[in-house]
Amino acid sequence: MRSSREEVMSITKKLVQQESIVNTEGEKLLAQTLHALISGLPYFMDHPDQVILAPTSEDERERHNVLAYVKGTKGNSGRTVLLMGHLDTVGTDDFVHLQEDACHPDRLMEKLRKEELPDSVREQLDSGDWLFGRGVLDMKSGLASNTYLLKYYAEHPEKLDGNIVYLAECDEEDSSHGILSALDMLRQWKEQLGFTYVGAINADFVSPRHTEDRNRYVYRGTVGKLLPSFFITGAEAHVGSCFEGMDPNLIAAELTRQISYNPELCDEADGEVTVPPVSLKQTDLKPGYTVQTALSAFVYYNFFVHSWSPEDVLNKLKGQALVAFEHALSIYGARYRQYCEMTGEPVRQIPWAPRVFTYQEMEEQLVHEHGVRFTDHMDRFKKNLLEDTSLDVRMFSVRVVEEAWKWMADRSPAVVLFYSSLYSPRVRITGETSDEAALNRALDRAIEDVQPMYPHPIKVRNFFPHISDMSFVSISDDEEGIGAVRDNNPAWGTKHFVDYEAVRELQIPVINIGPYGMDAHSKMERAEMAYSFEVVPALTRSVIERLIGADETQTAPVMEVREAHS
Structure with missing residues (x-):
């Protein structure tokens, strides 16, 4: 597999430059841009019905998800891996006088060089190893990695004995209308195309847990969030x-x-x-x-x-x-x-x-x-x-x-x-089911593949620590637990409703392999390019091919990673 760095960087910048602040027209425009980009790939020109610009449902706004799938030709398996990531961002008001540059990484970094910055930020900016800008970390570089991999498998369907489903969802930063609307299409493909979802890989950002932390984390499952x-x-x-x-x-x-x-x-x-x-x-x-x-x-x-x-x-x-x-x-x-x-x-x-x-x-x-x-x-x-x-x-x-x-x-x-608001369910991946166990093994082996080529430790943790759309492809609560949400939310059935049974019907074991960086949702949002543009797609590809493509003798994707300033 050719080095991903330049291509993932190029896609990242393209996505970042299309401002897509949640609950604005930009969300819709970026979905249209992504749909056009994917539709223009030769595979999807031959299979135009396999890429969809899907409007959200029960939503006060007009906005869309982008869904696509590639059917592998290595065999006839219905085993399917879902690649998911959100396309919306938080706002740019925090950039103040640099607001016009917030979504233009190269321009922004030139301006930042003239600003007073903390020493650590200055060092990373000057290193050339970090990319700054709104959405660079949360999470357009992760979405770019997924887009890159979709393109790769569209060019090489013979690598897969199974299928890849790509989902770029809107409205993650507010009310999760995107992922909740996408459930219908995922279930439809399951029924009509015989897809058996054996794992989902989210690409949301990861950050150090404290100032001395040099680890890069991948996560099994996610935290739940109540209000x-x-x-x-x-x-x-x-x-x-x-x-x-x-x-x-x-x-x-x-x-x-x-x-x-x-x-x-x-x-x-x-x-x-x-x-x-x-x-x-x-x-x-x-x-x-x-x-x-x-x-x-x-x-x-x-x-x-x-x-x-x-x-x-x-x-x-x-x-x-x-x-x-x-x-x-x-x-x-x-x-x-x-x-x-x-x-x-x-x-x-x-x-x-x-x-x-x-x-x-x-x-x-x-x-x-x-x-x-x-x-x-x-x-x-x-x-x-x-x-x-x-x-x-x-x-x-x-x-x-x-x-x-x-x-x-x-x-x-x-x-x-x-x-009084959305419950994002906790997801606990215990390894008790065969799909969970296979996903855990694939993740562990993927890290073994890639770690020798990257200088910082890649560690596995059990719960992604931020609110994410991972909560809506699997669920660990039983009916009684969910009933407490329904019966104690005064807006239930009028202003607010979630079909948690639709989530339970999919029940896809989910992990997170996402870009590494710092200061998401702030003016200094930045991603380390070596990990985000090279390690993330390499890890994700290794997991995919251990689940639905390669045999157990598979070697790691080829990648050369320069040491990044941390």
Whole structure:
């Protein structure tokens, strides 16, 4: 196999120069560019039905995925490997005065040479071994590697006793409309073409785990991500008589103190530990300024999982919310008594006690108490609320909780716990199935093939540490676990829905072999070219051919890697 460096670099620059910020017209334009590029290859000119520009479904925007497949001619196997990667990026506002150059790597690097930079960044820039620019790392160089390999196998289908499916999906950076829409076509090809998906290889970026880390990582499976959310009600009061009420912001503050950065909420599995949850939003729900304390507040947290189910997380956070509520009341009581001592006012008994419900518990109680009157009202409310397009799924969800709360007979201070956004399921590749075991073996042997030609250690870890579309080609949760997401998401079936059974039907064991670099989502985003343009396609090709092409005596793809400045 000829050296991939120059060709993957060329494709990377071509993809980067077409700005494709998520939720903008650029996403659609890049999909069209990719579709045209692939359609122009001789193989696809002869097989035009094997490349598709597919619109997303249930999406407020017009955008597309690009799918293609190459059928191997070495044999008649239906065994199929999926190559996947997203084509969208985050925005470019962080580049400030260099924003116009953000998607033009050569131009940007010339400008950066005149900037004040950290020593390590300066060294990498001057080395000539690193490429800078928005999307270079996350993840257009990975997508370029997949495109390069699609082209290679389109030219050499005789290498495969099986098939390659290529997927470039949109909207990974926001709501995963791309991958969720692509599931239908993947299932259709499975049924109509007899494809048996034996493995998926994602090409998302990898980075060092700490400043002294020189390893390059490949990953089996991925972390799961939830957005546990809390609607907090207080007791309203005039600020001049603040102790007559209970400020929900105090409970929210204690909740964040209890949950954010709490190692007790790190999920350990297979010797690896998730980062703890952290607050992503904390606000009261007053529409504007008044001299009344807020009636309610809203908080949500990022929450990663390796082995815990969504139901496990609800149970753990319900306990944490109870502790936080008790702390808030304790602080309130102590300060109230201190104030009364200072003023000479009599101390009254605090009338509230900690109360924490899940959304499912509250809804079941309200259905029991009010029956069809409540359910019909909430159905109408949600339908009308959908007309407000300014509400994202998180704000839509809390408005539904807020409306349901009005039906509670006892509306004294309480906390309602729910999920308000997409659940990206955890994927745990244990090797227990024959496909998982074969994929693990192929990955281990691929590293053995390539490692002698690359100076830095290539290490395997079990969970890709970032949110990714890997979560939607396989699933490790059982129906009960997924049921906790469905039953505790107020937007489910209206503003939000995911067909997790479609994911379970595919159940493709998935790994990540992606470009190496630093500072994704920031102005200094950069990829190391030796690893990203040479090692990544070599590793990926080795895995592919061990699964559906080469025999066990296969030698590594030919590659010569210059030592990169790390």
